[in-house]
Amino acid sequence: MTTAPAPKAQLSPAARRTALLGAMFLMATSAIGPGFITQTTVFTVQLGAAFAFAIMISIVVDIAVQLNVWRVIGVSGMRAQELGNKVLPGVGWFLAGLVFLGGMVFNIGNIAGAGLGMNAMLGLDPKIGGAISAVIAILIFVSKRAGMALDRIVVLLGAMMILLMLYVAIVAAPPVGEALKNTVMPAEVDFLTITTLIGGTVGGYITYAGAHRMIDTGTSGPEHVKEVSRSSVLSIIVTGIMRILLFLAIFGVVAGGVALTSDNMAAEAFGAAAGEIGMRLFGVILWSAALTSVIGAAYTSVSFVTRSTTAVRTRNLVTIAFILVCLTAFLLLGQAPQTLLIFAGAFNGLILPVGFGVLLWVAWRRRDLLQGYEYPKWLLVIGAVTWLLTVYLGWNSLAGLAALWA
Numbered sequence: 172m173t174t175a176p177a178p179k180a181q182l183s184p185a186a187r188r189t190a191l192l193g194a195m196f197l198m199a200t201s202a203i204g205p206g207f208i209t210q211t212t213v214f215t216v217q218l219g220a221a222f223a224f225a226i227m228i229s230i231v232v233d234i235a236v237q238l239n240v241w242r243v244i245g246v247s248g249m250r251a252q253e254l255g256n257k258v259l260p261g262v263g264w265f266l267a268g269l270v271f272l273g274g275m276v277f278n279i280g281n282i283a284g285a286g287l288g289m290n291a292m293l294g295l296d297p298k299i300g301g302a303i304s305a306v307i308a309i310l311i312f313v314s315k316r317a318g319m320a321l322d323r324i325v326v327l328l329g330a331m332m333i334l335l336m337l338y339v340a341i342v343a344a345p346p347v348g349e350a351l352k353n354t355v356m357p358a359e360v361d362f363l364t365i366t367t368l369i370g371g372t373v374g375g376y377i378t379y380a381g382a383h384r385m386i387d388t389g390t391s392g393p394e395h396v397k398e399v400s401r402s403s404v405l406s407i408i409v410t411g412i413m414r415i416l417l418f419l420a421i422f423g424v425v426a427g428g429v430a431l432t433s434d435n436m437a438a439e440a441f442g443a444a445a446g447e448i449g450m451r452l453f454g455v456i457l458w459s460a461a462l463t464s465v466i467g468a469a470y471t472s473v474s475f476v477t478r479s480t481t482a483v484r485t486r487n488l489v490t491i492a493f494i495l496v497c498l499t500a501f502l503l504l505g506q507a508p509q510t511l512l513i514f515a516g517a518f519n520g521l522i523l524p525v526g527f528g529v530l531l532w533v534a535w536r537r538r539d540l541l542q543g544y545e546y547p548k549w550l551l552v553i554g555a556v557t558w559l560l561t562v563y564l565g566w567n568s569l570a571g572l573a574a575l576w577a
Contacts, residue, residue, distance in 0.1 A: 187398075190388035193322025195402045196329040198237070198381025199409035201467030202372045203332065203460045204277075205284030210371055211414055212437040214364050215421040220349045222364070222418055224357035229368035230411040232557055234404055236373045236527065237381075239554040241403035243530040244382040246541045248391035251379050252475050255529045257540055262529060267475040269522045274376045274472030277519075278497040281464040283506045288458025291438060292451055298502060304458065305498040308465045312487040312494075318388065321466060328459040329409065335452050336416040343423025343444040350422060363567075370564050372410055375519035376471040378526060381406050383474040393544040420444060469493050520569070524561040531558055 214222050240251075247254060252270075255263030282301045289300025314320045381402070385391070390398065417437075424440040425431065433439045441453035473490045531554050534546040 191402045194381045194384040195406040196325040197384045198406040200325045200329045200463030201377045201380040202410045204464035211417045220353040221357045221359040223350045223354040225364045227354050233372050233407045235553045235557040237403040241382045241399050245399035246544045270376050270475045271472045274468045278468040279500050281461050282501045284461035288454050292454025312490045328463050332459045340416045340419040343420045345419040345423030380467045380471040520565045524565040
């Protein structure tokens with residue numbers, strides 16, 4: 172017998188739009204973290220204009236993943252781990268364990284990134300900057316209207332990042348025509364780069380950040396399919412716009428003949444493009460990206476170890492404790508140890524095929540969990556093809572674990 176999801180308070184149309192916008196930006200800004208910035212910079216330096224093709228393919232695949240994830244979770248009104256336990260008892264908690272552990276390790280890195288952002292922005296000691304950033308994240312969940320505060324801050328910081336990145340991309344004056352040509356006729360195709368981008372954009376907790384936030388705000392059920400689908404696609408488009416603008420900014424610098432050789436190539440590129448103001452803008456963007464990732468990782472990781480019926484206050488207290496543990500680890504260690512990051516990366520690689528496979532099974536065989544909704548066959552086929560790619564990603568992620576014992 173299937174237990175129906177707990178009824179949610181009905182929102183006004185305006186409040187629902189705000190909640191969906193918050194869910195959309197939570198997913199997007201969770202993906203846009205310190206690793207996202209470093210990854211995009213390194214690949215731009217390595218591939219040049221040809222990186223445009225990798226971005227385009229990764230966006231298409233990311234949309235296929237999120238269309239399915241948001242629709243299954245949105246229609247069912249249940250979180251990914253709850254659906255997993257309905258399909259096969261224990262699978263949901265296995266998935267929850269992977270997400271929670273991976274999210275905790277990566278959040279140490281996110282806090283470290285926020286500290287580095289404050290250092291570049293204001294000259295603060297990175298540990299002090301990281302601590303201040305973690306406290307800001309905690310204050311959001313202390314608020315009596317934490318949900319509204321969360322939605323508004325991720326939308327505000329997400330929009331600010333895009334506008335600042337647009338400015339730097341324009342100042343860098345990249346050869347846009349060459350980039351457009353390589354989007355459809357690449358000089359080089361690097362499949363490993365494409366799979367890395369996909370794993371970084373829809374891997375680990377990021378896959379479920381927006382969808383879990385969406386159902387927590389009361390938007391669920393077959394009647395909201397159009398809203399859910401539109402939001403899932405827009406979340407990836409927001410992430411894609413940020414990736415494209417960052418690529419163009421770095422590409423403009425590289426194409427201009429600047430050799431990026433420092434340990435922080437992104438900061439070096441911003442400085443080359445816009446001088447001192449470029450360095451400060453890099454600090455603002457890095458800090459915003461890291462802070463929103465701290466919020467997204469904490470919110471989503473805790474959503475996997477609590478139930479839909481858990482009181483909001485209890486969930487917020489657990490989220491605050493999660494951030495405090497990550498902050499303490501950062502202050503003691505200074506950063507997330509490389510070994511732990513490799514483990515967490517492997518967890519992320521495993522989360523995508525396991526979790527995505529469960530959701531596709533629900534879409535294919537468990538119509539009872541979808542409140543009788545008939546899942547589109549075309550979307551299921553696209554999901555199945557994409558799932559095979561996630562299996563490949565998961566297999567590659569195991570190499571990270573093997574490297575620890577080499």
